[in-house]
């Protein structure tokens with residue numbers, strides 16, 4: 001069998017390399033960055049995805065770097081507690097929720113790929129420019145990222161575009177689609193070595209997008225010599241202007257610190273945390289309309305290339321991991337590659353389209369929107385008078401069901 005060609009060594013590309021290897025199918029990975037190193041900051045990996053990473057034998061490697069997230073905690077912008085709930089194993093799942101540096105996750109996946117598929121099958125500095133197909137396979141064209149010159153075309157049985165939100169493979173399939181859609185929310189992110197707050201394993205969402213929202217959580221289980229943890233934070237609010245999304249775009253303190261200047265709580269001094277970051281990155285919150293198809297003959301899409309979603313449900317990387325499992329299973333089960341890619345699309349397209357839409361409307365932070373609206377953005381006396389526990393539960397559980405990490409979906413035999 002000809003090798004399967006994977007474009008992109010992000011979470012999606014590296015995970016599908018591992019699931020294909022597990023299924024006995026040879027593959028090669030091509031990444032445009034001259035050196036594969038983790039970009040971005042903290043992300044959360046929810047139990048539906050940690051289940052799959054554990055099945056790939058990676059739970060211990062992840063647990064050795066990541067924080068096993070204990071609880072989700074919601075506050076208003078005055079630092080008043082709205083709601084908290086246990087997460088991962090603490091909520092009775094058989095798998096943990098991890099809060100992890102995206103670079104650490106990528107490093108664990110890359111190391112596993114090097115050991116299992118071989119370092120010589122992972123190419124960096126190869127920028128994919130186009131994929132062609134015929135009855136017997138695919139031919140993928142590349143330029144050298146640094147020199148810009150054409151590299152030798154690569155033959156394979158199938159090509160999987162795991163090349164992220166600005167995917168060239170998606171662009172080739174949908175040339176008229178246009179740029180990612182801006183949600184109106186801009187994000188500023190950083191990571192700061194800081195003393196532990198709350199349980200030391202808490203995932204905090206606070207405030208609301210109209211007057212400023214923060215997401216704050218620790219991402220490494222190792223502490224520094226002063227006992228501090230690496231804390232990832234995101235400040236986000238409605239902002240008319242934005243710049244193209246790039247994992248590496250630098251942000252500036254002056255553009256957003258004013259919104260959080262008064263956020264000095266007994267559980268955390270937020271402006272001091274922000275000011276303590278070594279670097280600040282800026283991203284617009286963007287997604288795309290769900291596509292009608294991902295698979296065209298021997299070409300398909302996976303992860304953000306297939307279904308970019310606004311990061312309000314901690315789910316984009318998790319869904320890329322689920323895609324990777326489904327795609328390898330379909331390729332292993334179907335003799336005809338084009339049939340396999342169609343079957344993969346049938347398993348994953350509607351499920352991910354629902355999450356893209358749900359992330360726009362009612363992700364878990366909808367709790368904060370409700371409290372913001374009902375209190376008129378003022379402090380409350382008693383949260384039970386604002387929103388009932390049942391409503392709060394319905395909002396978080398409703399999202400878990402659509403995103404496929406409610407306990408029932410995870411323990412049933414239904415394929416994700």
Ligand SMILES: Cc1cc2nc3c(=O)[nH]c(=O)nc-3n(C[C@H](O)[C@H](O)[C@H](O)COP(=O)(O)OP(=O)(O)OC[C@H]3O[C@@H](n4cnc5c(N)ncnc54)[C@H](O)[C@@H]3O)c2cc1C
Pocket residue numbers: 007008009010011012013030031032033042043044045046126127128129162163164165166167168187189283302303304305311313314315316317318319320
């Ligand atoms: C602010 C923010 C917070 C997030 N938080 C979470 C979270 O908590 N939990 C979660 O699950 N998800 C989260 N996500 C989403 C998650 O990061 C993405 O869904 C995930 O990284 C997608 O992985 P991917 O492999 O599909 O794409 P990417 O990670 O973007 O990887 C694509 C790879 O392809 C390479 N590439 C691009 N073009 C080419 C080319 N032409 N040729 C060769 N290689 C190419 C890129 O260099 C890159 O390495 C968040 C996203 C953002 C922006």
